[in-house]
Amino acid sequence: MASLDGKHALVTGGGRGIGAACAKALLAQGARVTIAGRDRAGLERTAESLRAASAPDRVAIVAVDVSDEAAVHEAFREAALLSGAIDILVNNAGQALSAPFMKTSAAHWRQMLDVNLTGAFHCTQAALPGMLEAGWGRIVNVASTAGMTGYRYVSAYVAAKHGVVGLTRALALEVAAKGVTVNAVCPGFTETDMVQQAVAAIMQKTGRSEDEARAELAAGNPQRRLVQAEEVANAVAWLCLPESAAMNGQAIAVAGGEVM
Template sequence: MLDGKHALVTGGGTGIGLAIARALAARGATVTIAGRRPEVLERAGGGLHPLVMDVASEPSVRDGIARAVAAHGPVQVLVANAGHAEQGLVPDTGLDAWRRTMAVNLDGAFLSIREALPGMTRAGWGRVIAVASVAGIRGMKRCAPYVASKHGLVGLIRALAADHLGQPLTFNALCPAYVDTVHVARNIERVMARDGLDRDAATRLVNGANPHNRLIAPDEIAATALWLCGPDSGSINGQAIQIAGGEF
């Protein structure tokens, strides 16, 4: 269904981004995966096109997307997936940590969308999908910068949808709960150290943060992204779609 279309996925070398990139490629898209670490991007394989790009840097995003467009045509599916999180209470959070989170999660999405959007508009069809979080629609403990950045990302998507009503473009946010990625695996390690739990107990605790008591598979997120790129998705616009195993 995506034959002839160019998709670009930021943070596309691992986890959710890689699952979405592979799903888009399986449906015929030419897929560029962007990230900071070339060795990670190269390992992805599968006909995906690596692009070294730092979403927190305006020149890097401008140059990177221009190179991707020159190689593969206008970006018609943009998945703003690159993310960053740090834990801690607000009194213990320095301005540098705040700015790092905003630079990746919010500025990075803004820059990526801004640079891709003109070509998408000229091509006459486009899908922008931001990977937010349930933290984009509710509060969560010990990660105020992350929560604020994801709320901002959902707001950005809603504003873009309002700006482009009636055009063949849609803008949506995916809001997953805890997903089975390396980041959650590291969180299990932190829980073990913090609470003195063994791995099984820490894993149960982390899994229990999702309403259905299990981690969400990256392929479940990818399936939702594919749905938003499907032939009957044009009326799904400006939404923050929870993929969370139940009501949060």
């Protein structure tokens, strides 16, 4: 019997990258999984792949923009009808845009906070009541090493991810005695579409080759490589296990030693 048999996990940003890897890792532990995101076609493709691999009857999808509070609550009600009460929430949906601070517009600032921080707030408010009623739950926020340190030219993103870590710690204390844990994983630069976009931006702005741009991003990792999505997903899945109940309020860097 797998550790998460009978549990229902909802993963935002689940159509690709870290989110899709998290869904796969949670399925391997026996959970039913709902992947959520804005791109329904992308969700369908990922769901088809997950079902074909091992879980034909344990994967559902809901389309939602996490920055829209009403849409989040409606999508979470739909997910509960499809697969049961939500026991595990992985707040993975995110977006990164870069700009020097003095060229960061108010709209850019709001977008980074809406998607990366307020989205996690909306999703957590939608899922937490059921967890408290059940007396068991796991919330894992996918933050970033940007939530633990600073980076140039992404001040809005860094501020949002610091907010995610702060939210994690504050909520973890509120629910500590109620059977629910709240933790964050903080990946370094990870082999995803988001990093590929960063590589393209470096190439465009500096004239460097793709290999040089990728090496620049990997240089902050003492292992001199990009993190793999599966490595982040394994940390997320571990935090969701019943055996990880003592892990609460933690921000765990998955970054090869970049942040200690």
